[in-house]
Amino acid sequence: MINALTYPIRRAYTQLRTEVLSLPSRTIVLVFALALLLLPLYSTDPYLMRIVIMASIFAIYAASWDLLAGFTGQVNFGHALFFGLGAYGSSLLNHHFGLSPWITIPIGAVVATLGGVLVGIPCLRLRGSYLSLATLAFPLILTGILFAFPDFSGGELGISGLRRLFVKPVHNYYAAVILMLVLCFAMWKISTSNTGLIFHAIREDEVAARASGINTKRYKLLAFALSAFFAGIAGAFFAHFIRIAGPSTLEVALSFQAVIWGIFGGVATIYGPIVAVFILYPLTEAVAVFPELREFRLLILAVVVLLVLLFMPQGLTPWLRDKIESICQRCKNRNVFWRRECRICSTAMH
């Protein structure tokens, strides 16, 4: 009887020990997630909360870029389109019909997903640099249309006075952090699933993937839809958090920001862009604390990115991961770098 009761606990503990604690990278992720969840116990400073909330939103956005660009190799230069579609979709509903954010955020994500499919269809005909440069155009086209109908969209000022999800900052904090953890875990799960494997295959060699009987068009569209869905949630949440949806959510700069975060952190990893956001975003905010450095904020960001890339051209996390973990020659599983033999197949390492 007692055995049956404790079984799930013991099982969870074993899983934790063998699947998470045995690898330093996963341990770091666990510690990081716990630290984020426990942070309000230590301090409820609104400025600190705001930074973590914004970083969480942008982490979802950057990771969704990676799901599309890193995995299927469709390097999207207009990712802000999905962010902006989510933001505008949910805030127009909130503003014109007074719907609650709980309904409008999912609808915003659905709007973004539709936009993703709509953009993905013409992009099926394009590849490589053509695709990147063509996708840059879509958010700008939407911006032009929004500016042409200022009564409906608010024009250059955007739509302001949106409702927040919660009134108290701590509640908003937990909403953002839990949303980020759940969505990013979902994206990571997708990327390690069968579908993720097919995405990898499409990036490496699309012709070979098609020859193996994979409907590459369907999977490329799926990647667009999934990525747009996650970016749309991020955009909608962002609009309801800062309580304004403006044309800045469709800016070229925001699209480039996704590219910078993605490549800086390391592409085709999901966790790479998240790490990049949680390093670069607070860094720029921390710099702004010193008034004399505030104007140098973006300059410092650009220089840091440039210098890091000169030493780690594949991005931050792949470099770091190869330092703390090594791959078993025989079974291709990862191990802590100090292990003499593989934890799965007991082959001698090195």
Place this chain on the structure above:
Amino acid sequence: MFQDILITGLVNGGVYALLAIGFSLIFGVARIVNIAHTAFYMLAAYLVYTFLNIAGLPLLLSVVLAVGLVTLLSMVCYKLVIEPVREYESAVLIATIALALIFQETLLLIFGGTFLSSPTLIPGARDIAGVRVSYQQLLTIGVVALVLLGTWYLLARTRLGLAIRATANDLEVANLMGMNVSRVAMYTVAISVALAAIAGVVVAPLFVVDPLMWLAPLVTILAIVVLGGLGSLKGSLIGAFIIAYVEAITVFTVPAGSFLKGAVALSIMIVVLLIRPEGLFGVAFEEER
């Protein structure tokens, strides 16, 4: 109105052509998508503004200095930043984005975010076919025509041009034929940035100068280059005039056209891509598998 469209399209088309051809050249030879391309154009505009209005140098000297300095800077940037990470395509991409941001922020620090306008290089205007055309616009058209002719001569009639075209055609074979491919790439960067700098110098008095002026033309030239076909110089030239005239027609005939001009131009690019995915004059690059 018809004449307005004609002149505006011609002037903008010329400037776009200078920018797009340079961009296309770098892509063709070195496969670099140079996001910082228009940032160099902005830098040249600022330099000529500084030399003319703050340092008070003579016109010709400041133009030559601005173009020369920007070209030199581009070669230094290429050596220091781009070449070490050439193997990693994505790293090159964000290296150029970072460069553009660095230029933007540096100019913002030095000059502030205000719009600066410099006096025209040659004052005055005259009526041609009922439209008032300033001498500055005429000068722009003349300079663009001359520079385009010079570029054509350089590429088609000199040994360096031959090397550049050979490298663009097939990098490996060009390397096997004894060309120093990395040096050719650097010269190409220099030529392409020089074209951008000339464009910046001639537009500085036409438009206002501000630290965000690189973004709008960047998007336009990307549209032009994709429309004309990546790496095709003829395509870039024709694409530049197509986009410039489409923009001019939208601005002059459609209400709220200045908001929609970008959207219309970009939509045309997408329509062309749907019909011909490699652009109007696209060169089919060998499958990089």
